[in-house]
Amino acid sequence: MPDTFFYAAEVMLNGLMAGVMYSLVALGFVLIFKASGIFNYAQGVLALFAALTLVGLQEGQIPFAHIINAIFGTDLHHFGWTLPAVVAIALTALVMVGIAIVIERYILKHLVNQEPIILFMATIGLAYFLEGLGDVMWGSDIKKLDVGLPQGISDTIEEVTYNWFGYGFFIDKLDIVAALVAAALVIALTLFSQYTKYGRALRAVADDHQAALSVGISLRFIWVLVWSIAGFVALVAGIMWGSKSGVQFSLSLIALKALPVLMLGGFTSIPGAIVGGLIIGMGEKLFEFAIGPMIGGATENWFAYVLALLFLVFRPQGLFGEKIIERV
């Protein structure tokens, strides 16, 4: 078979893997949107913040070192120890829970019953705040995140495919890990929401706030819970993205890509987030491969959005979203 075919197949596979990364961010969006109807723009920044915190804890950075130095004229930067990755991840997860509690207590509680656009704006404000906080706490230089995940091109896959097709596929090991982690995450989330008490409460809240309240489910607790889970998902996404391309500000922009993923899959559907991510990841890589060179390249910047836009014109609720019913 011609090499271009295999090359296209390889591009597609890599696209699928990139799509998994988008899905990881999109997953957090969907969780929050389902449970509270909030379109959480800050999800990307949450991932960035989680990754920054993780690196900071792991390397024993002193938080707020910059500002302390600026005020007192000292020259602090590190505590001088390094934490093992597992401990750092656990601590970061705790920090994300803390953030969830703070968000619920100081923002969401006061904005109950506001219009969706106001809540959306509040999450943009939150995104700005967290972005600034992350930089002030841990410094804004690009950091390397290494929690011991495998890196580089997978030799086994290259060998096996070479023996089968006479063409070696280049696939990043990290992408494979990300795909496995995403699958595990989705399974865990599904099990959690189907078979545990709190999972059921979560689904009840997603279904109908008032009915859930009337059977004695605490909305505020559920919100803290769902933001904590979203924070945890953000942490996973942050680890994956951070290991791939370093922890830096552009991480939160990559997360914007999760928006077209959501539109494609539907705001309210977890499988939609996964399928949407795969379609977008594959679509943009193939488009860049096939059409990109003809029109100047770098089409990945906009392809996802335009695809989602065109798709929505034909199916306004996305692939798996609930049908939008409007009544007067």
Added chain:
Amino acid sequence: MFYREAGDFKTTYSEDSQTFPIKFDRIRYYAVLAVAFGVIPFFINDYWANAVFVPFLIYSIAAIGLNILVGYCGQVSLGTGGFMAVGAYAVYKLMTAFPEVSILIHVLLAGGITALVGVLFGLPSLRIKGFYLAVATLAAQFFLVWLFNKVPWFYNYSASGQISAPERDILGIIITGPNTTASAKYLFCAVILLALAWLARNLTRGAVGRKWMAIRDMDIAAEIIGVNPLAAKLSAFAISSFFIGVAGALFFAVYLGAAEVGESFGIQKSFLILFMVIIGGLGSIFGSLAGAAFLVLLPVFLKNVLVGMLGWPTDLAAHIELMIIGGLIITFLIAEPHGIAQLWRLAKEKLRLWPFPH
């Protein structure tokens, strides 16, 4: 005592339906105009023009434009930066292609071109609503920025990929280019803002504006009482984009002088202008101005305090500024979701009863 309708007798219908029915408001309005056109141009220097007044005027135009779309017609848009880029590149192409035509006409034409592009990207709004639409407008943002980066025709094949404004004048007074005086920049933008704000105010309280607001409040109900959603939504997109295009043209030609599309008209600009609209107050022309003033002044103020007075490094100050802006936005939304315009309305209500509140 002074601020009330009582005693201000209206004898014609046009007097009765004027924008400022209260005499005090009218006097205040003319006083503001007198200061803006009679005092500031004589005292303005380069620092004040570039740091405060010119960006304020230009962002006000953009904020009014976005407010028409989001606040009056209820269509959330995140593509403002992209539309400003259309205005900027349109005015650049016009300025270089037809040097003999007046810059004022170029700016207005650039607005018109942006209006056409806006209508094109507004078409999906007939099918897509709410947040889906907001994300769909991101397509406009990223696609347009990419387009201006990748097609050399738009930047006249210049080696750096930048566009820079040639020198143009009106009646012998230089408006664009490096030799422009502060007061010329200021006056040019101020005149355009005044004209457009007047236009927006009168559009939004007329039949067109009422149709927009009906669509905003509930589009199906509006359709049933005879508002054509196609015409209403697309006219909102067109007029809003016209304003934003004019703002983009001024931002490039008068304020920046030279621009690179990703840097000057990126997604951050879209959010900035959306913040101005939200903080100022959705559905209020005054709110757009107030929001623009607030978000132009805040960074200047913070920078002066943090860097100038406390002597902190600029990058740290920039991060703290982000935190403060984010925190303020949240505080504002919690304390007053309807923005500065609502505070202003409350103040006027209080003033009406003053000094006898009961």
